[in-house]
Amino acid sequence: MRITLPAFVSRCHWRRPVCAACLATVLYLALAGLDAGIYHGLPHAPLFSDKQRELLYSYGVFDPTTNPLYRQWLHGYVNEPNQPPRSGTADDAYRAYGIALPDPPGLTVAATDPLGWWNGRMPREADVLFIGDSFCYGAGSGSARSIPALYEKATGQPVYAACKNGYGLPQYRDILRRLTVETPPGAPGHFGGRDVFVLLYVGNDTAADLFVYRDRLAEERLGVWRHVKLRTLWRLSRFLRDADQGAGQALAAGPTPTVDTHGYFPVPLTVPTQKGLPFAFHPFYRSFADTAWFGPAEEESVAAVLADLRRLAESRHLRLRVVLLPTALQVVFPRIDFAAVDRRSEFARKSWDEVRNLNALAGLLLGMLSDAGIETLDMEPAFMNDPDAGRLYWPTDSHLTPEGNAATVAAMCAAFVPDDDR
Known part of the structure; x- marks a missing residue:
């Protein structure tokens, strides 16, 4: 029995290259449409938890x-x-x-102001401006025992803190510009004081956060071409890969994020820690095992931002100072009890490189800050020489404890003596 094929199938038999090209074109257009739909439409769908939604924005999957x-x-x-x-x-x-603690360290974060930062006053009412990320607003201590709050208590100067987790060095420049140049003098959102402190964290302010900012600028310039390049689908696949492997920012996306600790927990110290707990070094440290991602282009970007900060400060007659905050791994590394760490673990093998690279990055930043003419306080020597260094960072968290914040403020008050010419 002879089966008669449909006409279009018969034609495709003789014109396979043309049909294959047509099929590929249709498939590509469908993927481009899917890319656009995910980017612009999926953010409105109630399919994700708040944490997943936050990470999808961070990965550039959502507009x-x-x-x-x-x-x-x-x-x-x-x-x-x-x-x-x-x-x-x-x-x-x-x-x-x-790892679930039955009684994790608790904290309280202040109410947000009309600008969306944690403050009880507006910039117009402050003499001192703090700019930073989670280390600035008190992620490990709560607002009342944060670095800005303790500085206000120590000096008696009213402080405004423009801080949020996820901010990096370019955002610090943008915030300073916004509060001093772009907002009219006398407006509630205008900072008219003189002293500005930037809390610069070695861990991600010139690493992950720098790349996120750069990617956002690049994708804004792309416009509709991002869908031609299927950028959303590529970003989504990276997010799903990281979530599956327990890597990157996506590590916290799952409802049950139990993963291989790679030896980054438990890590006991030879000195006392908060609550006597072993350290858990956050997965982000693994990205510093090899810092080939920070090259000449990144150095140039950082140098440009620092130059912008200097020019902004000078144009508004501001006294700009940077406080360089080291990571917990740098500070407690000499105090790690490596005899109690699994020698076969990734941490035992790579942490030496991670610390070396973090120290090199900190040294590079100090040199660039000096070249930019920005007065800088490096907190690493003070933390390293503190006999109670094991208590300056939470063993459960990547942030400073209230004691670490207090040590930072004490060093700031000693290095930057307030005067009356303000």
Whole structure:
């Protein structure tokens, strides 16, 4: 029995190259449409947890302008304005490995102001401006025992803190410009004081956060071409890969993020720690085992931002100072009890390279800050020489403890003596 094929199949038999090209074109257009639909439409779908949604924005899977907390001038996010105080915990590193503490260190974060930062006053009412990320607003201590709050208490000068997790060096420049140049003098959001402190964290301010900012700028310039390049689908695949492998920022995306700790927990010290707990070094440290990602282009970018900060400060007659904050791994590394660490673990094999690279990055930043003519306080020597260094960082978290914040403020007051010419 002879089966008659449909006409289009018969024609394709003789014109396979043409049909293959047509099929490939249709498939490509469908993928481009899917790419656009995910980027612009999926952010509105109630399919994800708040944490997953936050990470999908961070990975560039979702259009940032669909988030009401995105600020174009910042190329980043603020908190929801005018929200009441909220409670939290200092155990982000433990949670990254799925470790639940029955009594994690607690903290309280202040109410947000109309600009979306954690303050009880507006910039116009402050003499001192702090700019930074989670180390600035008190992620490990709560707002009342944060570095800005303790500095205000020590000096008696009213402080405004423009800080949020996820900010990096380019955002610090944008914030300074926004609060001093772009906002009219006398407006509530205008800072008219003289002293500006930038809290620069070695861990991610010139690493992951720098790349996120750069990617946002690049994708804004791409426009519709991002869908031609299937950029959203590529980003989504990277997010899914990281989530599956327990890597990158996606590590915290799953509802049960228990993963292989690679030896980064438990890490006991030879000195006392908070609550006597072993350290859990956050997975982000693994990205510093090889820092080939930080090359001449990144150096040039950092140098340009530092030059912008210097020019902005000089144009507004501001006294700009940077406080360089080291990572916990750098500070407690000489105090790690390596005899109790699994020698076969990734941590035992790679932590030496990670510390060496972090120290090299810190040294590079110090040199670049000096070249930019920006007065800088490096907190690593003070922390390293502190006999109670094991208590300066949470063993459960990547942030400073209240004791670490207090040590930072004491060093700041000693290095930058307030005077009356303000």
